[in-house]
Amino acid sequence: MTVLQLDRVTKKFGDFQALDQVSMELNKGEIYGFIGPNGAGKSTTIRILLGMLKATDGRATIFGKDAWKDAAEIHKRCAYVPGDVYVWPNLTGGEVIDVLLKMNGSYSEKKRDEWVERFQFDPTKKARSYSKGNRQKIALIAAFASEADLFILDEPTSGLDPLMEHTFQQGLREVKEAGKTVLLSSHILSEVEKLCDRVAIIRKGKIIERGTLNDLRHLTRMQMQVETRESPEGLAKLSGVHQLEEERGQFTFQADTDHMEEIIDYLNKYGVRKMESTPPTLEDLFMRHYEERSSEENA
Amino acid sequence: MRKQIKGTRILFPILLRQHRLRLLLWLAGLVLVTCFVAYAYPEMYPDQASREAYSITMENPAMIAMLGIGYEHYQEIGSLFALEMLLFSAIAVAVMNILLMSKLTRDDEENGILELVQSRSVGRLSYLTASFMVMLSVNILFVILLAAAMGSMQIEGFGFTGVVLYSGLLGSFGLLFGTMTAFFAHFVTSSRGTSVLSFAALFFFYLLRAVGDVNVVFLSWISPLGWLSRAYVFVENNVFPIGLLLVSSLGLGTLAFILQSKRDIGDGLLPERAGSVHASAFLKTKVGLVMRLQKTMIFMWTIGILLLNIVFALILGDLEAFFLENEAMQAFLTGEGSVMEQFIILLMGIMALFITAPVIISFLRLRGEEKANRTELVFSRAVSRMQLLKAYLIPSILIAVLLPILQAVALWSAGAAVSEDMMSFSDVLGASMVYIPALLLVLGMAVLFIGWLPRAASLVWLFLVYGFIVIYLGDILELPDWVRSLSIYEHVPVYPSEELSYAALLILCGISVFLLFIGAMGYKRRDIEG
Ligand SMILES: Nc1ncnc2c1ncn2[C@@H]1O[C@H](COP(=O)(O)OP(=O)(O)OP(=O)(O)O)[C@@H](O)[C@H]1O
Ligand SMILES: [Mg+2]
Numbered sequence: 001m002t003v004l005q006l007d008r009v010t011k012k013f014g015d016f017q018a019l020d021q022v023s024m025e026l027n028k029g030e031i032y033g034f035i036g037p038n039g040a041g042k043s044t045t046i047r048i049l050l051g052m053l054k055a056t057d058g059r060a061t062i063f064g065k066d067a068w069k070d071a072a073e074i075h076k077r078c079a080y081v082p083g084d085v086y087v088w089p090n091l092t093g094g095e096v097i098d099v100l101l102k103m104n105g106s107y108s109e110k111k112r113d114e115w116v117e118r119f120q121f122d123p124t125k126k127a128r129s130y131s132k133g134n135r136q137k138i139a140l141i142a143a144f145a146s147e148a149d150l151f152i153l154d155e156p157t158s159g160l161d162p163l164m165e166h167t168f169q170q171g172l173r174e175v176k177e178a179g180k181t182v183l184l185s186s187h188i189l190s191e192v193e194k195l196c197d198r199v200a201i202i203r204k205g206k207i208i209e210r211g212t213l214n215d216l217r218h219l220t221r222m223q224m225q226v227e228t229r230e231s232p233e234g235l236a237k238l239s240g241v242h243q244l245e246e247e248r249g250q251f252t253f254q255a256d257t258d259h260m261e262e263i264i265d266y267l268n269k270y271g272v273r274k275m276e277s278t279p280p281t282l283e284d285l286f287m288r289h290y291e292e293r294s295s296e297e298n299a
Numbered sequence: 300m301r302k303q304i305k306g307t308r309i310l311f312p313i314l315l316r317q318h319r320l321r322l323l324l325w326l327a328g329l330v331l332v333t334c335f336v337a338y339a340y341p342e343m344y345p346d347q348a349s350r351e352a353y354s355i356t357m358e359n360p361a362m363i364a365m366l367g368i369g370y371e372h373y374q375e376i377g378s379l380f381a382l383e384m385l386l387f388s389a390i391a392v393a394v395m396n397i398l399l400m401s402k403l404t405r406d407d408e409e410n411g412i413l414e415l416v417q418s419r420s421v422g423r424l425s426y427l428t429a430s431f432m433v434m435l436s437v438n439i440l441f442v443i444l445l446a447a448a449m450g451s452m453q454i455e456g457f458g459f460t461g462v463v464l465y466s467g468l469l470g471s472f473g474l475l476f477g478t479m480t481a482f483f484a485h486f487v488t489s490s491r492g493t494s495v496l497s498f499a500a501l502f503f504f505y506l507l508r509a510v511g512d513v514n515v516v517f518l519s520w521i522s523p524l525g526w527l528s529r530a531y532v533f534v535e536n537n538v539f540p541i542g543l544l545l546v547s548s549l550g551l552g553t554l555a556f557i558l559q560s561k562r563d564i565g566d567g568l569l570p571e572r573a574g575s576v577h578a579s580a581f582l583k584t585k586v587g588l589v590m591r592l593q594k595t596m597i598f599m600w601t602i603g604i605l606l607l608n609i610v611f612a613l614i615l616g617d618l619e620a621f622f623l624e625n626e627a628m629q630a631f632l633t634g635e636g637s638v639m640e641q642f643i644i645l646l647m648g649i650m651a652l653f654i655t656a657p658v659i660i661s662f663l664r665l666r667g668e669e670k671a672n673r674t675e676l677v678f679s680r681a682v683s684r685m686q687l688l689k690a691y692l693i694p695s696i697l698i699a700v701l702l703p704i705l706q707a708v709a710l711w712s713a714g715a716a717v718s719e720d721m722m723s724f725s726d727v728l729g730a731s732m733v734y735i736p737a738l739l740l741v742l743g744m745a746v747l748f749i750g751w752l753p754r755a756a757s758l759v760w761l762f763l764v765y766g767f768i769v770i771y772l773g774d775i776l777e778l779p780d781w782v783r784s785l786s787i788y789e790h791v792p793v794y795p796s797e798e799l800s801y802a803a804l805l806i807l808c809g810i811s812v813f814l815l816f817i818g819a820m821g822y823k824r825r826d827i828e829g
Contacts, residue, residue, distance in 0.1 A: 050679050052827040072683035080679035086672040086829075088592055089489065092574030095582060102583035103680035123576045128488060139676065152679075 001028040003150055003181040004049065009058035011044055011205075018044045020205045021058065026150075026181050031172065033196030034185040035286065041205040042185040043083075046154050049183075050080060062150060076104055079143035083155030085135040087127045093138050094123030100142040112145040118167055133159035144171050151175060151182040157191065169195060189282040199282070201289065209289065216285055221254040223278040224263075229271030238266060303560070306421035310429035315436070318399060322437050325395045330444050332772075333388060334452060339775055340380045341455055344373075353379055360617035361642055364509040364610065367528040368519075376456030377533030381465060385527055387771070389472040390501065392441070396434060396477035397497040403430035404481050406490035414564055427481065427559045431552065434477040442470035461533035464541070468527055471544035475523055476501065478548045478555065485558040488567035495599060502603050509610050513617065523547065585682065585690035593661055593694060600657035604650065604702060605709045611646055612713030615639060615721070639722060643710070643730055644793060648770055651734035651788060654702045655741050655763045662695040662745045666756045672829035684823045692746070692815075699738035707731040726795040733794045736807035737787050743814030750821025753828075762787055 004026040011019040019041045026032045036042055047053045048060050051071025060067035062074045087096045097116070101107040116123055119137045127135070136159045143151060151172075157165050172182060172195055186192050192199060193213065200210040209216060221242065226232075227250055235251065236244045240259025245252050255263050255277075267275070280288070344350045350373040356362065357369040367386050370378045404427070407413050413426055445466040450459055476497065483496040504522040511519030512528075519525030526540040562568065581587040590597075618638060665688070668674050677687060707728040715721040741762050748756040769778065769786040783789050790807065792800040 047675075047827075050675075052675065052678055054824070054826060071678070072681050072686070075679060076681040078679075080676070082675060082679075084672070085676065087676065088673065090592070091578075091582075092576070094576040095574065095578040098578030099583060099588055100676065100680055102578070103585070103677065103682050105681065124574050126574055 002026070003028050003063060004183065005059075005061045006045070006049070007059045007061075009045070009048060009055045009060055011041075011048060011053060012056045018205050019048070019055075022202070022205070022207055024200055024207065024210070026183060028181055029176065029179045030197045031176055031182040031184060031195050033192035033199035034183060034202065035187070035189065035192060035199060035282075036202035040202045042202060043154055044205075045202070046080075046152055046183070046185060049152060050075075077147070077149045078152065079146050079148035079150070080152045081136070081139040081143050081154065081156040083136075083158045084132075085139045087135060087138055089126065089128030091127055092124055093121065093127055093130060093134070096127055096138050097123065097142050097145075100139075101146055104146055107146060112141065115141040115145045115171075118171075119164060131159070133161065133164065136160060137164070140168065140171075144175070149180050151180065151184075153182065154185045155187060156184070157186070157188060165191070189286060193282040201286070203289075213282065216282075217257065217279055221256050221280065221288075222260070223280065223284075224251075224253050224255050225274075225276040226251045226253075226267060226272060227274040228267060229273060232267055232270040235266070238263060303422040303424040304428045305425060306416075306419070307425045307428045307432070310416065310421070310425055311432050314403060314429050314433050318402070318433065322395075322399065326437070326441055326444060329388065329391060329395075329441065330448050332768075333384065333445060334448050336384060336772060336775055337380055337449055337454055337457060338452060339777070341376050343775065344376060344379055350374075350376075350379065357382060360513050360614040361611065363512050364614050367508065367525075368512050370531060370534055372534075375458070375461075375533045376454075377458065377461050377465075378531070380457070381461075381532045382528070383775070385465065385468065385532065386524060389469055389524065389527055390505070392438075392469050392473040393476035393501050394498075396438070396473045397480045397494055397501070399437065400430065400434055400477045400480035401484065401490045401493040401497065403433060404484035404490075405487070405493040408484075408565065409488070409490055417564065423560055424556060427556065431478075431481065434481075435474065438470040438473045438477070441473065442466045445469065456533070458533060458536075460536050464530060464536050464538065465532045467541050468530055468532065468544070471541050471548070472523065472527065475544050475548045475551070478551045481555040482551045482558070485555065485562055486568045488565070492567075495595065499599060499603075506606055506610055510613075513614050585686060586693050589664075589690045590694055593664060596660060597657060597694070597698065600654075600660075600698075601702065601705065604653055604706055607653070608646075608650065608706045608710040609713045612710045613717055615642075615714045616717040618642060639718075639720075640726075640796060643722060643727060644796060646710075647730045647734065648788065648791075650706060650731070651703070651737065651791070652763060652766050652770065654699070654706075654734070655738055655766070657702070658695050658699045658738055658742055659745055659759055659763065661698055662691055662742055662749070663756055663759070665691040666749055666753055669753070669828055674827055675829050678827060684827075685819065688746075688819055688822055692742075695742050695745075696739070699742060700735055703731040703735055703738075704728065722795075729794045729799065733791050733799070733804065734788070736804045736811065737791050739811040740787050740807050740814070743811035743818065746818030747814045747821070748818070750818035750823075750825065753825070 002025055004024070006022050006024040008021045008023055009019055010017070010021055022041070022045055024032075024034075024045075034042055034045070044053065048055050049062065049067050051068050051074070054068055063077065065074050067074065087093075091099070094116075097112060101112060119141055121134065121137045121141060127138070130138070136156065140156060143153075157168050160168060169191065172184075175182060184192065184196060196213070198210070198212050199216065200207050202208070231249075232251065235241060235253070238259075240256035240263055242254045242256075344353060354369065354373045357366070363369065366382055369382050373379050407426070416426055417423070443466075446463050449457060449462045449466070479500060480493060480497040483500070484490075484493045487493055487496065504524045507518045507522040508525040511517065511522065511525055523544060526543050530537045530540040558568070579587075582591050665674075668677075674687070678684070707724070707730075710731070711721065711724045711727040714727075721727075741759065744762060745756065745759045748759055752758075766786045766788040769783050769789060772778075773783055787807075790803060792803050
């Protein structure tokens with residue numbers, strides 16, 4: 001079941017095209033990663049989803065309703081955590097959490113207190129004196145303690161310490177188990193890798209890649225480390241082998257996944273003693289994508 | 300000491316550049332208005348007879364409370380000018396200095412700029428020193444510009460010594476309030492708190508002087524505003540008030556530096572209370588939230604406006620006595636109705652301008668919240684644009700409706716206590732309430748701006764400034780009727796001296812509703828910045 005849908009959404013700020021035909025679909029119960037370099041358009045996409053910005057063209061729907069027209073209605077079942085949380089400096093953290101929760105109607109005090117506890121948050125201080133991470137906790141607690149079916153998170157952990165990051169990831173897993181849907185924009189790729197079922201990569205306002213992590217990996221290369229009895233002459237010439245290096249009989253290279261079969265057949269002829277392969281991390285994928293793109297652009 | 304102010308030389312030009320445009324506009328405005336008015340004076344009072352008439356008007360307690368003590372004789376035309384302009388120009392200069400210094404001190408500290416600068420190889424007192432240098436330069440520049448401009452006009456009756464003293468008084472008064480703001484900045488943790496304290500002090504000194512000048516002289520000697528008129532500029536040209544202003548600036552400045560060297564960055568000296576863990580039921584409503592965020596502002600303005608009314612009500616008795624004694628004065632009453640009635644009508648006109656300020660401030664907070672990225676989190680909850688707009692409209696409308704009523708109650712009860720034939724309550728109430736539609740019209744303008752031109756929203760203040768110029772300087776500058784009619788407040792019927800025109804009030808209300816509606820449509824359709 002589709003919970004959130006972007007259909008060729010375009011956004012222009014004056015002459016500047018921030019989003020170009022962005023399409024995306026989130027199914028119920030999945031955690032969807034949304035990554036891209038600074039200024040790519042992640043926050044802009046999210047603000048369109050929240051009904052704060054009006055798309056120049058295209059449609060954004062959540063729960064089958066129009067994200068712009070029915071914003072307040074949609075938000076009853078929606079929770080949002082921004083990367084930079086700005087709150088009223090002269091209210092206490094506890095007051096801010098209550099105010100935010102109450103805006104969506106009734107809420108469970110018990111759940112709120114439980115999350116205050118889990119995030120080890122001191123709700124008695126004035127918001128002006130909280131650190132960045134503590135301000136983020138305010139929004140996180142308000143999100144986790146509300147009865148939301150969709151979580152929209154824009155770099156929600158950029159200020160959290162590793163312990164709190166763990167609490168956050170734990171919370172997200174519980175949310176997923178409860179059958180809720182999450183859109184997670186983040187620069188912490190290990191976090192996305194750990195949590196997300198599917199990922200979309202955006203760059204300069206365009207979605208350039210999307211799919212499960214496995215899908216994406218297939219598009220790219222494995223990191224290989226091989227030791228053979230005889231030196232594998234001509235390995236470098238084989239198609240699908242890149243950046244071959246030798247060090248004391250150890251060969252390291254990158255292999256295109258779609259040529260893997262030929263490469264292994266070839267190596268077998270030289271008597272494989274040891275072979276290790278590591279799948280690319282999301283970070284490798286990400287870097288690769290940009291390196292390739294920018295070299296294409298430069299050419 | 301050297302070490303403490305290391306880097307000041309680098310910071311000074313940066314800070315100056317940061318604020319130069321705004322400061323140049325302030326200086327240009329102040330100098331131009333002063334010169335225009337000064338230029339108009341000799342023509343307004345061409346002969347001895349008109350000056351004597353003026354002196355009789357100015358001896359009345361209402362005028363003394365508003366403008367300060369007058370002069371024995373009005374031989375020099377400059378002295379008439381000084382009586383009417385010195386006090387309010389000084390207040391304007393103080394406002395400029397308060398805004399400047401609260402930005403240079405607490406605001407930059409609040410925004411983390413001070414921390415960033417302090418992390419470099421820069422002395423602990425450098426930022427404050429550079430800020431003081433900026434403030435000092437501005438005031439010195441102002442004195443030079445004003446003295447040069449007024450001096451070069453060579454208006455008859457404006458002796459050069461007087462011109463220099465007049466400019467010097469304003470400059471040193473500005474210096475005192477800039478310094479005082481830097482001093483207050485140590486006590487609270489926000490720039491808003493800093494300017495609130497400073498404005499409250501300015502207001503308090505004004506009231507002190509008003510009471511002092513009419514009745515209890517020593518109070519005027521406690522208030523720096525009271526020192527100004529003791530210079531008898533253009534006649535006696537006493538220099539000692541400048542001395543007093545400079546010495547007190549020096550004292551406060553020293554304290555400000557001492558506190559700066561003792562205090563942690565980001566800290567305020569007034570203790571912060573530990574807050575509550577849960578929000579109250581009131582705070583959990585949208586209007587409640589908005590009211591809570593504005594409570595200090597609303598409270599301060601309410602108290603200020605009520606006090607002002609009470610002070611003026613207390614001199615009503617003196618006012619009447621004065622007019623009874625001076626039969627000659629009766630001839631100068633131009634309008635209809637009794638002295639008291641005319642005075643109250645004028646007072647209500649001015650108070651309407653004052654009440655406009657909290658109405659605008661309250662509603663423009665919506666824009667302030669957006670600029671501070673705080674509406675984002677609100678709109679991410681189940682809150683629609685119209686709901687938030689409404690939550691901001693309600694307090695502004697309440698201010699626009701309730702403050703005139705409250706002030707009428709304050710004015711009337713204090714007046715009735717000191718004067719036997721105080722105007723009837725319903726007349727006072729009416730005189731105050733006729734302005735409500737005009738207040739709502741300005742609010743409508745603010746909504747229109749927020750909806751369609753949010754970046755230019757502060758232009759709404761021009762309605763207030765213009766209204767002030769028309770009321771305060773309209774006669775002096777002999778503004779033609781059509782220029783006056785550009786001010787919203789000029790379209791308010793004069794009550795109770797004239798028949799109440801409901802049509803005019805209804806038209807004003809109609810326009811406000813229309814503006815409100817159009818503005819709301821814009822707010823519903825536009826992108827929210829943050
Ligand atoms: N109100 C606006 N007016 C003009 N340009 C804007 C506006 N908001 C965003 N932009 C531009 O749109 C582009 C996308 O910005 P966006 O905030 O969506 O990036 P992002 O992917 O969230 O980046 P980051 O990872 O740094 O958070 C940027 O180039 C930004 O400068
Ligand atoms: Mg972003």
